[in-house]
Amino acid sequence: MNTSDPPKGRRRAALLLAVITPVVAELTLGNPPLSQIWLLLLFIPIYGAGTLLIRELVRRRRGGWPSILLLGLAYGIIEEGLVLQALSSPTMYGAAGWAPRFLGLNSAYTELNLPYHAVFSVALPILLADLTVPSLRDRPYLKRAGLVVTAVIFVLGGLLLRLTVATSIDPGYQAPAAMLAGCVAAVALLAVVALRVLPPVASHSRAGAVPGPWMVGVLGVLAGFGYLALLFPFGGAVQPAFTHGAWVAAPMLAAAMLAALTGWLVRRWTTNGGWTDRHSLCLAGGALAGHTAFGVVANAATLADKLELSALGLLTVILLTLLGRRTGTGSIMKPTGRRKGPRTFRAGMM
Template identity: 35%
Template sequence: MNKRGIGAAASLFFLAPLVAEYLLGDIPLVAIAAMIALAPMYGGGAILIREAVRHTGRGWPTFILLALAYAVMEEGLVSTTLFDPHYLGLSLLSYGYIPALGTAFPWAIYVLSIHILWSMAVPIGLTEALFHETEPKPWLGRIGLVVTSLLLLFGVIAGGLFQRNHDPFRETPVEMISVLVVVLLLIVAAFRFPRRAPTQSPRAAPAALVGGACFLIGSALLLIYGRGSSAGWPWPATVLAELIIDGLLLGLFWWATRMRAWNALAAWSAATGGLLVYAWYGYVIEHDFHNDFDFWPHSMLVAFFILLAIGAGLNVAKRSRTTA
């Protein structure tokens, strides 16, 4: 562990919740005090997932399963939106609700997908570009990982207590046990994938294509769920569309990492493409869910992230030329 690694981890610690909640517009900037719980939860989770992948030398499959485990944990045990039929008065589960499972597939696929993509992948990719290294290495040693784990635990407990103090809903013991079992199985499965050597291809993954595709596919994912639920589509049709979109994204990364040589520029472009999705969609969420539309503060946050992404891209380009 070195100063650069600590700086990178500290940056991700704050960037993850800023992207996941504030850039999305779920939480306005005036409620920045919520970072006390959100940073340890989102940031701690993002750091541990990134470090687990880098320490073990694994790739995208491991990351996806670990990020999914985090998403199930947060939405099943902390915010409980997977089971709460009246979360924040929004009735998120009314569309496609399955009584036997206690949840709704359209919402479950949507919310788990956005955690994988925007709570974890985008801030991790952006931070790695800001602290670009020729060979991605772990940022933290044993002590750093222990501290991060304790911060994550604090964030989960604080977030869970806050939710329970403001919402009378309580998940059943069966639901809680089911979530814990699923999280454990996902973590075990994540490390069943073998370590993979970089693809030896003479052609690099096209950064512009990857970034543009991430922006379009990410936008489609958000729009499909909103359109399906508001327009009264049959919920299986929305679920099918969501799965197709997720499949397209998985196919894109399979092609870009298996058939081409994946590099830092492509990773930055993918993260930036995803970031720009929240940059525009956050205005929709701000308008729909907050009566006092926080336009200018939110625009300042969007501008901050766009400038940060530009700086990260310039850093990747500069350091890539230096080491070429």
């Protein structure tokens, strides 16, 4: 880390990331509605500290986006499996009825929420923070003491959600010890792979065609909206994509294929020499627009909620457009050499 960077600048960047994380993951999806925006105070400790902690660990390791996404999956397991215990609860949100349970897990709910956390609770906030403060994109924001404080806040944030949200929505449920142990083991495995097995990023790129930023944005819209629409039962449906019985396997498979195809395309494009920060911004903006559009369709309960969420989506587009005007032609997602240093859809916080 370059110690010549003003500490206040790094602290501001850390605070920015901590604040925008629950906004991206929860508010722009309609959780909570704007009329209850004060509930974000419950989300900031675990969301903000969790994503900041992931960014700091990966930057110190000189890791890349695969490491961030794997730790994002680990974050999802911590929140959904250990804190809220919604991955295994037979009653919370009615998720046990979405699809057949597998190894004690609510299968469709798990497929929906773990990738959601990896992308919308972790990767996109980090990407937006790095685009907003490009001078610090390759460096940690915090010193060692700040990292320790962030970890403590993350743990306390998990306890806060456990004592408030989990006990009010699903009182009395306690996940089996084997399930909790499995979640801990999965988190440990993902952390080891992300921080010890995956190599640090290298400075290289290959020749190849990259579509225009707006086409990348369209992919973000389709992937963001499509993945949620395939897996979350809405519009009166009791299973994903209005299926019945064993047909629920079809949208679950389609969602997995959509995620795999999107990941393959983004990976292919970001290793090409033509990928720029504007592509990254359009990808993030498209994904946010798609998931907010889904929130309007499936999550907002009243007309007022739909109008408020639509206005928030429009404001998000405006802010990202302003950010785009100051975004250069470098690349934040290509590897670069770095110095060490009613039922509601709560895909982020269920």
